[in-house]
Amino acid sequence: MIEVRNLTKRYGPATAVDDLTFSVRPGVVTGFLGPNGAGKSTTMRMIVGLDTPTSGEALVNGVPFRQLDDPARTVGCLLDATWTHANRSAGSHLKMLAAAAKIPNSRVDDVLGLVGLTDVAGRKVGGYSLGMRQRLGLATAMLGDPQILMFDEPVNGLDPEGILWIRRFMHARAAEGRTVLVSSHLLSEMAQTAQDLVVIGRGQLRAQTSVEEFLSAAQSSVILRTPHVDEFGAAAREETINATFDPQQGVFVIEGLSAQQVGDFSASIGITIHELQEKRASLEEAFMALTDQDVEYHGQESTR
Known part of the structure; x- marks a missing residue:
């Protein structure tokens, strides 16, 4: 379970996350939504200890991420699919991470098969398509067989087949009883993927509810x-x-x-x-009605 309590992050005079409180329960996919600049990525980075909160706390199974005894087997995350070294193969990349976390090499073969990359495991990642990189990121997240999974924009740039595959992947992991938190700007996709929603704007909580209740309130x-x-x-x-x-x-x-x-x-x-x-209002319509005041830059309507 993920718990965020009064979490705040400031960068000089700018406040990226402002007294944010929410929780993510196991067994469902929770969509993490908000306009650009709402603080989603910053929040996810604080949950896994990559950024230090100005105040408040983010807990994973009741403790801060940095206090976990075995973080790789507790939390798996995909925050940036492009970070892998381009000259390293998928297999060697995963073996390096497995060695660092004291995970058997046999698990590397398991996760490569899970995400469908077994046949290209020896190829350099620099030759991978974006969809293949996303799959490698999912394999990395699953390496320690964790109970908590976090994905930041995992379907960006994917074709319809890739989006459908990742949706089914997340549903399957939630059905196993895992906690799954995923951010996305593709609201039509979130309507089909998530059961719960956490919506933020300007770093503040706007709603935490089920998708059904969110749409019913619109x-x-x-x-x-x-x-x-x-x-x-x-x-x-x-x-x-x-x-x-x-x-x-x-x-x-x-x-x-x-x-x-x-x-x-x-x-x-x-x-x-x-x-x-x-x-009934679509998820996109309900989201826009709730967060319109939080959008930083509004484009003009075309008159042509």
């Missing part, structure tokens, strides 16, 4: 199609229902009511319904 709308446009519009205005007619689509978009409530209202005024569906 504003949803109901789409209604009826041949009785004027009748429904007049009745909705009389009842102060927030219903906007979209003439291009030929539907009403109704805010603040469930599909069942809209259906019951339509029945009560005796109109025919041709379509009735509830449109």
Whole structure:
């Protein structure tokens, strides 16, 4: 389990992480989300002892990472897939790390097979594609067979097959009872990968919840199609229902009511319904609504 308690990191006058508190439970994939500059990478670096907090603490199984008796067998992380020496082969890279952590060489073959790199283990890493480097990073994280895994942007630059493979990899590790924390800017992918979410902005916690609860809290709308446009519009205005007619689509978009409530209202005024569906906010829409004030640089909308 990962616990972050009142964690703060300052670089001179700039505050990267600000009194941040959250926990990551085992058995699920937890998505770590936030705009650029929100403090995600800094937080993950503090969890594994690469950066020292200004105040607060990050605990791994109840203790700071630097106090772990056997860190390689407790935490595995992929924070930068490009750090491996380009002239070293994947096999020699993993054997070097295994020797440093007193892990048997047989484990190197195991993790190479786990991530599908057995056939290219003798090739220099400099010739690897980004996807292969990501797989090598996952093999490195799994080398000590740890119970806690942390991945920072593991699907950046990958093709759809690679993204699907990593998603299944993380699901499989969580299903084994491991703690899995993963950051990503690909929100559509996180919607399919994570069960829990930790959302931060400007170094502060914005939400910690399940994906389902996060989406349920976001504003949803109901789409209604009826041949009785004027009748429904007049009745909705009389009842102060927030219903906007979209003439291009030929539907009403109704805010603040469930599909069942809209259906019951339509029945009560005796109109025919041709379509009735509830449109829930996507993870991207819910995320943007929550963190819009935290985005440091906003682009202008195109007018062309």
